[in-house]
Amino acid sequence: MTKFPNYTKTIFIDGQWLEAHNGNTLPVQNPATLETITEVSYGDEVEAEQAVRAASQAFRKWSAKTARERSQLLYAAYEKMLEHKEELASILTTEQGKPLKEARAEIDSAASYFLWYAEEANRLYGEIIPSSNKHKRLMVIPQPIGVVAAITPWNFPASMITRKLAPALAAGCTVVLKPAPETPLTAYQIVKILEEVGIPKGVVNLVTGDAVSIGQCWMNHPDVRLITFTGSTEVGRLLMKGSADHVKKLSLELGGHAPIIVFDDADLDLAAEMTLASKFRNCGQTCICANRVYVQKTIWDDFLEKLTEKVRRLSIDIGAKETADIGPLINEEAVQKVQRHLEDAVQKGASVIYGGKRWDGPYPGYFFEPTLLVNVTKEMRVMNEETFGPLLPLQPFEEEEEAIRQANDTPYGLAAYIFTDSIHRAYRVMEKLEYGIIGINDVFPAVAEAPFGGVKQSGLGKEGGKEGIFEFVELKYVSMGIRSS
Numbered sequence: 040m041t042k043f044p045n046y047t048k049t050i051f052i053d054g055q056w057l058e059a060h061n062g063n064t065l066p067v068q069n070p071a072t073l074e075t076i077t078e079v080s081y082g083d084e085v086e087a088e089q090a091v092r093a094a095s096q097a098f099r100k101w102s103a104k105t106a107r108e109r110s111q112l113l114y115a116a117y118e119k120m121l122e123h124k125e126e127l128a129s130i131l132t133t134e135q136g137k138p139l140k141e142a143r144a145e146i147d148s149a150a151s152y153f154l155w156y157a158e159e160a161n162r163l164y165g166e167i168i169p170s171s172n173k174h175k176r177l178m179v180i181p182q183p184i185g186v187v188a189a190i191t192p193w194n195f196p197a198s199m200i201t202r203k204l205a206p207a208l209a210a211g212c213t214v215v216l217k218p219a220p221e222t223p224l225t226a227y228q229i230v231k232i233l234e235e236v237g238i239p240k241g242v243v244n245l246v247t248g249d250a251v252s253i254g255q256c257w258m259n260h261p262d263v264r265l266i267t268f269t270g271s272t273e274v275g276r277l278l279m280k281g282s283a284d285h286v287k288k289l290s291l292e293l294g295g296h297a298p299i300i301v302f303d304d305a306d307l308d309l310a311a312e313m314t315l316a317s318k319f320r321n322c323g324q325t326c327i328c329a330n331r332v333y334v335q336k337t338i339w340d341d342f343l344e345k346l347t348e349k350v351r352r353l354s355i356d357i358g359a360k361e362t363a364d365i366g367p368l369i370n371e372e373a374v375q376k377v378q379r380h381l382e383d384a385v386q387k388g389a390s391v392i393y394g395g396k397r398w399d400g401p402y403p404g405y406f407f408e409p410t411l412l413v414n415v416t417k418e419m420r421v422m423n424e425e426t427f428g429p430l431l432p433l434q435p436f437e438e439e440e441e442a443i444r445q446a447n448d449t450p451y452g453l454a455a456y457i458f459t460d461s462i463h464r465a466y467r468v469m470e471k472l473e474y475g476i477i478g479i480n481d482v483f484p485a486v487a488e489a490p491f492g493g494v495k496q497s498g499l500g501k502e503g504g505k506e507g508i509f510e511f512v513e514l515k516y517v518s519m520g521i522r523s524s
């Protein structure tokens with residue numbers, strides 16, 4: 040088990056590692072063992088304000104660097120992250136709980152955002168518009184928006200940070216970052232890497248501390264021009280309302296309620312394997328993970344048998360064990376949420392066909408058995424609210440249109456998945472699903488080179504892809520008069 044010294048200086052402002060001004064600290068817990076692994080600085084609006092000041096001062100010089108200069112620093116961060124992959128993965132698992140193999144995959148994915156935006160920095164092209172007036176030349180120039188406030192969650196403590204920082208820095212923005220209190224050490228390590236590769240002081244600032252006072256400061260600060268957030272829809276709404284006075288730009292990656300639809304012409308082994316991966320990866324704490332599965336009636340029994348067999352083989356364990364497939368949830372509230380959704384469903388007539396309780400293993404942490412539910416109905420909370428845990432309801436359907444209607448019957452619109460071997464059906468259904476991301480015979484759509492983001496109440500904007508960098512720029516339109524001769 041990785042043991043850490045006390046990290047009382049986890050606040051990074053203007054190139055200095057600091058304690059909180061009032062000396063406050065917050066314990067960080069291992070969710071598998073419940074040990075306190077270290078204490079981190081716990082700042083508030085004082086540090087939040089200092090961080091914005093540093094970022095504002097650094098903006099002019101950073102945005103004036105050439106794209107190539109910024110790109111080189113991002114590329115160096117990519118290389119350094121991979122160099123330290125094992126250490127980073129171990130820290131991530133210790134504070135977040137996910138199995139080491141998943142933590143390693145997350146570090147690869149997190150580093151890939153530095154690589155992708157090191158490349159995209161050099162391709163942030165503007166446009167020349169053919170003018171309808173021969174005495175004018177029209178152009179559009181992308182310019183960095185300014186200071187960006189990034190607020191990130193604990194479920195992907197590395198990739199949710201780099202997915203925001205890399206495009207922001209590539210575009211020429213400076214950043215103030217508040218990570219989740221459950222996973223500040225991964226954030227600390229990423230900022231350390233940026234410091235080590237030579238990011239100028241003030242360009243990236245880290246404030247670990249109280250969300251409400253830091254959030255208030257950043258929402259009310261005129262110098263913060265964009266808030267980029269990943270987390271619950273509830274907090275996303277709060278940030279939207281709070282940013283209204285200054286008309287800030289927002290990029291929000293919020294909750295989801297992803298359906299998987301398995302059609303009778305699907306490869307059932309693949310569909311069962313992918314359903315398992317989608318639901319139980321990160322113990323069900325992924326915003327794009329399956330929250331409900333619709334299975335065509337004719338293959339219901341076969342699919343259920345295959346899936347149950349695979350779930351039975353999952354090894355629940357402390358994430359640090361190489362053989363672990365499923366680790367703990369993040370905290371007691373997360374366990375309680377799973378329990379509430381389960382009890383509500385059972386009370387309304389659902390049946391548990393596998394799992395159904397806290398894991399009775401050798402560790403005191405927040406473990407819950409992977410659980411399968413059938414006889415579910417639309418009235419149950421699990422069919423409407425994001426569970427963020429290892430609880431999977433399955434429901435049969437007869438016709439394609441019925442499955443599409445049920446899949447779309449939600450205020451969320453992040454990711455949806457289809458399993459079918461018919462290209463006709465795949466395309467037809469994909470077009471009708473009201474989601475920002477569609478997986479066809481695939482449940483791993485999140486990659487640096489593609490635009491990730493939801494519709495409806497799942498958010499605003501895109502992260503990743505060539506689109507992701509445009510969240511961090513303003514498009515300046517220039518109309519230029521030209522004399523004939």
Ligand SMILES: NC(=O)C1=CN([C@@H]2O[C@H](COP(=O)(O)OP(=O)(O)OC[C@H]3O[C@@H](n4cnc5c(N)ncnc54)[C@H](OP(=O)(O)O)[C@@H]3O)[C@@H](O)[C@H]2O)C=CC1
Binds near residue numbers: 218220254
């Ligand atoms: N889309 C996704 O990837 C995620 C979705 N969720 C969903 O949200 C549920 C609750 O999880 P939770 O961790 O509480 O998610 P939150 O949305 O509360 O937290 C996400 C981040 O926002 C911060 N935050 C919370 N309140 C404010 C505020 N008023 N101003 C500024 N920042 C704020 C948090 O800090 P702090 O914790 O210090 O309050 C954290 O850094 C989950 O069960 C899941 O359904 C959660 C995480 C990620």
Ligand SMILES: O=C(O)CCCC(=O)O
Binds near residue numbers: 269324
């Ligand atoms: O939960 C998320 O917001 C991102 C998923 C990242 C991944 O699939 O690697």
